[in-house]
Amino acid sequence: MNNTQKFFSILAVFIYSAITIIPIVFAIDRLILVSGFNPILWIQSLDQNYVSQNSITFTFVQAFFSTILTVLIGFPVAWVLGRYSWPFKAFLRSILTLPFVIPAIIAAMGFLTITGPYGLDVRTDESTWWWTLIFSHAWFNIALIIRFCEPVLSTLNPNFEEQLLLLPNGITFFSRLKNLWIPILTPSIAAASCMTFVFSFTSFALVKWITVRDKTLESTMAEVSSSAGIQGYMESSSDIVLGASFIQFLVLLASLWLMSFLQQRRQTKWQQASELFVQNKNAKGWFVLVPAIFFVQLPIISVILGSFRVRDVSENSISFKWSTEGWYEAFQGSYSFPPLSEALFNSLIYSFGTLIIALPLGYILASTIHQLEENNSNLSRILEIYTMLPFALSAAMIGLGVMLGIIKLNPSAAYDFRFLPVLAHVIITVPFVVRIILPALRSFDLSYDENAKVLGMSNFSRFFKIKLPLMKGSILVATVFTLAMSLGEFGASFIVARNSEWITLPLLIDSLRGKPMKDPLTVPSSNAVATVLMLITMILFLIVEKFRNTKDRGMF
Amino acid sequence: MNFPHFSKLMVACLILFPSFTGCISEDKSDNELVILTYDVNALSDSMISKFENSTGLEVKMIKVEDSGSILSYLIQNKGVGNVDLAIGLDNTYLPTAIELDLLEEVSIVQDSISGRNSSSQMPALGPYDGNLATPFDMGFICLNYDSSIVDGLNFTIPTSLWNLTEPEWKGKVALPSPITSSPGRGFMLATLDYFDWQNNDDDFSNWWTAMKDNDAIITSGWSEAYETHYTGGYGEYTEGYIGDAHITVSYCHSPGVESWYNGNWTKSASLDIDKTAFFQVEYASAIKGGNSENAEKFIEYLISSEVNSQMPVENLMYSVLEGQNLPEENGYRFNSIIPSNPAVISNVDIGKNMEIWLEEWNEAMIKSE
Numbered sequence: 001m002n003n004t005q006k007f008f009s010i011l012a013v014f015i016y017s018a019i020t021i022i023p024i025v026f027a028i029d030r031l032i033l034v035s036g037f038n039p040i041l042w043i044q045s046l047d048q049n050y051v052s053q054n055s056i057t058f059t060f061v062q063a064f065f066s067t068i069l070t071v072l073i074g075f076p077v078a079w080v081l082g083r084y085s086w087p088f089k090a091f092l093r094s095i096l097t098l099p100f101v102i103p104a105i106i107a108a109m110g111f112l113t114i115t116g117p118y119g120l121d122v123r124t125d126e127s128t129w130w131w132t133l134i135f136s137h138a139w140f141n142i143a144l145i146i147r148f149c150e151p152v153l154s155t156l157n158p159n160f161e162e163q164l165l166l167l168p169n170g171i172t173f174f175s176r177l178k179n180l181w182i183p184i185l186t187p188s189i190a191a192a193s194c195m196t197f198v199f200s201f202t203s204f205a206l207v208k209w210i211t212v213r214d215k216t217l218e219s220t221m222a223e224v225s226s227s228a229g230i231q232g233y234m235e236s237s238s239d240i241v242l243g244a245s246f247i248q249f250l251v252l253l254a255s256l257w258l259m260s261f262l263q264q265r266r267q268t269k270w271q272q273a274s275e276l277f278v279q280n281k282n283a284k285g286w287f288v289l290v291p292a293i294f295f296v297q298l299p300i301i302s303v304i305l306g307s308f309r310v311r312d313v314s315e316n317s318i319s320f321k322w323s324t325e326g327w328y329e330a331f332q333g334s335y336s337f338p339p340l341s342e343a344l345f346n347s348l349i350y351s352f353g354t355l356i357i358a359l360p361l362g363y364i365l366a367s368t369i370h371q372l373e374e375n376n377s378n379l380s381r382i383l384e385i386y387t388m389l390p391f392a393l394s395a396a397m398i399g400l401g402v403m404l405g406i407i408k409l410n411p412s413a414a415y416d417f418r419f420l421p422v423l424a425h426v427i428i429t430v431p432f433v434v435r436i437i438l439p440a441l442r443s444f445d446l447s448y449d450e451n452a453k454v455l456g457m458s459n460f461s462r463f464f465k466i467k468l469p470l471m472k473g474s475i476l477v478a479t480v481f482t483l484a485m486s487l488g489e490f491g492a493s494f495i496v497a498r499n500s501e502w503i504t505l506p507l508l509i510d511s512l513r514g515k516p517m518k519d520p521l522t523v524p525s526s527n528a529v530a531t532v533l534m535l536i537t538m539i540l541f542l543i544v545e546k547f548r549n550t551k552d553r554g555m556f
Numbered sequence: 557m558n559f560p561h562f563s564k565l566m567v568a569c570l571i572l573f574p575s576f577t578g579c580i581s582e583d584k585s586d587n588e589l590v591i592l593t594y595d596v597n598a599l600s601d602s603m604i605s606k607f608e609n610s611t612g613l614e615v616k617m618i619k620v621e622d623s624g625s626i627l628s629y630l631i632q633n634k635g636v637g638n639v640d641l642a643i644g645l646d647n648t649y650l651p652t653a654i655e656l657d658l659l660e661e662v663s664i665v666q667d668s669i670s671g672r673n674s675s676s677q678m679p680a681l682g683p684y685d686g687n688l689a690t691p692f693d694m695g696f697i698c699l700n701y702d703s704s705i706v707d708g709l710n711f712t713i714p715t716s717l718w719n720l721t722e723p724e725w726k727g728k729v730a731l732p733s734p735i736t737s738s739p740g741r742g743f744m745l746a747t748l749d750y751f752d753w754q755n756n757d758d759d760f761s762n763w764w765t766a767m768k769d770n771d772a773i774i775t776s777g778w779s780e781a782y783e784t785h786y787t788g789g790y791g792e793y794t795e796g797y798i799g800d801a802h803i804t805v806s807y808c809h810s811p812g813v814e815s816w817y818n819g820n821w822t823k824s825a826s827l828d829i830d831k832t833a834f835f836q837v838e839y840a841s842a843i844k845g846g847n848s849e850n851a852e853k854f855i856e857y858l859i860s861s862e863v864n865s866q867m868p869v870e871n872l873m874y875s876v877l878e879g880q881n882l883p884e885e886n887g888y889r890f891n892s893i894i895p896s897n898p899a900v901i902s903n904v905d906i907g908k909n910m911e912i913w914l915e916e917w918n919e920a921m922i923k924s925e
Contacts, residue, residue: 050774050921051735117797125800212784212798213773223736223776226620226628233631233652233911236918311793318793334601407632511619514779515595522794 005371012364013383019357020390020427023405024397030229030404034238039246045239046247052220052240056247059201059216062130066137066200067193073138074145075189077292080285081146082153092289093146094545096296100143101541103488105506106530108209109513110299111136113306113527118320133210137203139299141196142292148192149185156184191262198255202248202394204491205506209513217244218491222396225495229404245397252392303534307527311520326524330512337515340529343508347533350504351486354425358482359475361426362387362433369434370441387434390427395491398427403496418502424492429482436481440474476547484540488533505533589850592618592626592843593643600870607857613850622777623649623738623838630658630843637845641854643692646838647683648741651907653841654688660842661687662852669859670878677894680837680876683903689839692858693873696808696895697742698833702788704823705802717750717763717832720770720803727771730785730801732778734917739778742834743805744917745906749899750831764920773801774921782806788824789814808833812882812892813872820887826895833895838873 035042046052077096086092099107115123115132122128160180164170169179207219215223221244227234228241310323333339338346365387372380390398402424406417444467452462468475490506497507512526593599604615618639620629626642627649633639634656645653653659666672669691671679680691699714706713711728714720720729732740751759768774775781783791785801789810792799807813814822840858842851857863859876867875868882875881882889 048918048922050918051733051776053922112796117792117794123796123798125798212780213775226625226632230628230631233656234628514621 009368024401026408027401027404031238042243046243055220058214063200067196069138070141070196074142078146078149080288082150084282084285097143104205110303113302129211137200144192148188218396327528329521329525330528347504351483353422354486355482357426358429362430366434366437399492399495421497425486433478436478473547480540480544589613590616591641592639639843640846641851643840651903659688660844660848662842689841691837691876693867694837695873696833698808699827700806702802703825721766730773730781730804732781736776746834746899753831761920809892812888815887815891826893830897831899833898
């Protein structure tokens with residue numbers, strides 16, 4: 001590594017630390033100033049405050065059941081998709097994995113419409129809310145099971161199964177499952193389950209809207225966040241935030257470690273074969289795929305239809321009419337709510353702002369890690385873990401960190417600096433950029449670069465003529481992923497920007513939906529905004545799918 | 557591997573971005589009025605436009621969830637000066653705001669506001685009569701019940717708060733939490749006075765514990781209690797509706813509002829039990845460090861006859877002006893009761909003891925009988 005490279009690497013690490021770590025440290029410092037440093041008391045405070053009582057149990061139990069249901073629904077889909085050949089398979093895969101990139105608040109709107117009194121009308125008691133939440137988490141995470149298991153299923157050499165068929169332990173389907181598939185698939189299923197657990201554990205938008213009384217640690221934290229970090233006023237809020245953050249940090253850290261361990265086991269090389277050779281036709285598979293497509297698409301369609309369906313109450317009777325009034329209301333805006341166009345503009349500015357910072361920062365950090373790896377330096381491992389730290393912070397923790405951290409640095413900046421959400425989005429997206437770019441750098445064949453160097457090409461030309469074309473897929477995936485994550489981000493933005501004029505699309509959906517329901521346009525207008533956000537996300541997702549490297553099918 | 561050029565480009569982006577953002581961030585001008593509020597219906601588009609046109613000021617809104625969030629926001633931003641006017645602090649939060657020195661005095665003539673020059677059943681200046689806060693709407697918070705179910709046959713009409721702890725009411729009462737809701741806070745204060753009036757202060761804790769053990773539905777806000785759980789209101793026409801509670805906390809004039817919207821028909825009624833109603837007044841206050849001159853102009857506009865007399869229709873609350881009442885059309889006034897013996901808790905006591913009372917409430921809710 002020459003001096004220039006060293007300079008930029010150190011600068012990138014410095015900027016990353018300044019953006020990511022310092023606000024979080026300041027926020028914790030501010031909270032500790034109010035609550036004192038006693039992690040046991042922080043955790044105890046969760047059960048000593050009615051507002052957060054039972055949130056620990058609820059968070060763990062719902063995450064556990066969500067994971068189980070996700071595997072139960074997702075695995076048969078992954079199996080059918082991986083083991084058999086299907087017309088328009090890439091399109092089918094895109095449709096079935098689409099929910100993962102749909103912002104959670106849109107999923108919440110979709111499920112509310114389906115289960116509400118003018119849908120299935122099953123939202124009548126606590127068990128229904130519970131199962132609606134569990135199913136919505138399964139809907140959201142089904143893509144993880146498909147993404148992790150389908151590549152293994154679709155490329156495993158069929159010779160294994162054929163040989164096993166001849167042995168006593170492989171005669172029946174269940175014995176083959178036990179002796180072949182379970183050992184091979186366990187690391188993939190476990191890794192996907194681990195991620196599903198993490199996403200369900202830190203679920204916010206779905207819990208906020210779908211469950212009525214129960215709260216996760218994440219939603220509890222967001223609920224009390226406005227009064228956290230204030231000395232002498234509602235100090236219990238600071239205890240609750242610290243307790244919830246501490247538990248979440250430990251659980252997410254443990255999950256990260258487990259994921260890393262499982263990923264290593266997934267890398268065990270099995271003899272592979274072409275999909276064309278592995279897969280054959282099986283019409284019965286449609287009995288799995290059709291319901292799965294229906295399950296995946298229903299909330300999306302209900303959001304779109306819900307934007308045109310307006311309630312009409314007259315003389316104590318209720319009817320619905322099809323109308324564009326909701327769209328008009330969303331585009332019109334009011335003094336309380338900005339128009340859709342303004343929220344869209346804010347969202348786009350934030351997502352491009354995030355991209356301008358996160359992509360180069362993530363790229364330089366990934367390059368630095370890669371450079372250090374080449375020198376076999378232990379520093380590479382340390383830096384890699386360091387860049388992954390935000391994975392161990394939930395969105396609400398990041399939002400609160402940015403908010404309280406900035407208040408500590410400069411109180412007026414917290415409310416005057418309209419690009420504050422960008423800071424939160426950068427913290428969230430940089431680790432993803434690093435995770436996407438790093439494997440591409442590792443697989444880059446250095447001989448191309450060296451040959452070009454021998455031929456006398458400058459650094460500049462080599463980068464643009466050789467490296468960029470070879471890495472453009474990964475850079476584009478990172479670009480689109482950063483844009484999509486920033487556009488749909490809700491948890492951190494809810495804390496940072498909900499009280500500002502710089503409202504984003506997900507925040508506008510939340511605000512519109514939070515209006516008193518007596519206004520018949522409350523639901524259609526929020527669904528109209530959700531439809532716009534969903535369409536943008538879907539377009540970005542299709543772009544990613546087009547450029548995704550087939551080797552990276554297990555990656556997000 | 558070499559990457560200096562690309563890195564330079566990217567670092568340039570990193571350095572340029574903050575400067576770019578700095579260019580776009582806006583400074584607050586003298587011609588601007590920043591209002592901190594929650595979703596107060598009275599602040600309609602036409603009302604704000606009229607104000608802007610007549611004064612030449614540009615109104616900007618910072619919207620938070622509720623009255624409590626207004627107070628939290630003001631404390632977090634004390635001394636920042638980014639807000640000129642807060643609209644929506646009520647008399648359960650106002651004493652804390654005054655105690656923490658967040659508000660600025662304004663010289664508003666409050667003679668037209670009820671409670672100073674005459675005896676009124678609803679004296680708007682009763683809870684607070686000073687220059688730090690000007691009332692703009694009011695109403696009594698009390699229990700509402702679904703009269704189509706709570707009809708004396710299917711359910712007996714409660715005559716005491718203890719009735720609600722009986723098995724008949726298990727899981728059928730929705731109460732907003734005093735920690736996160738201002739109507740919830742108002743009702744909690746009323747229960748304090750109710751048990752004080754019965755000469756048994758311990759019963760405050762015991763009653764709330766008994767309510768929790770009787771599966772009372774404690775919600776984070778009024779909307780969730782009234783729209784999602786209550787069977788007697790307009791919630792049943794909405795998508796999030798569950799309808800598992802026949803009694804909830806709302807305003808004593810909420811049945812009147814239901815009737816007004818439904819062409820003189822409502823199945824909701826207010827429960828007039830002594831000392832269970834709390835008189836809530838909402839205020840507009842200039843904020844220390846903000847532009848109090850601009851704030852003053854808006855407060856004057858807000859309590860002008862032209863705007864404030866429309867409160868029952870625009871904001872579904874009582875006007876604070878002397879001589880104003882709810883409209884008689886569609887049974888609005890007929891279905892709105894004024895409680896015969898409401899709870900009385902002074903602002904001084906609220907300011908001094910609110911945190912302690914909330915702590916007592918919390919203790920009661922986390923313990924089991």
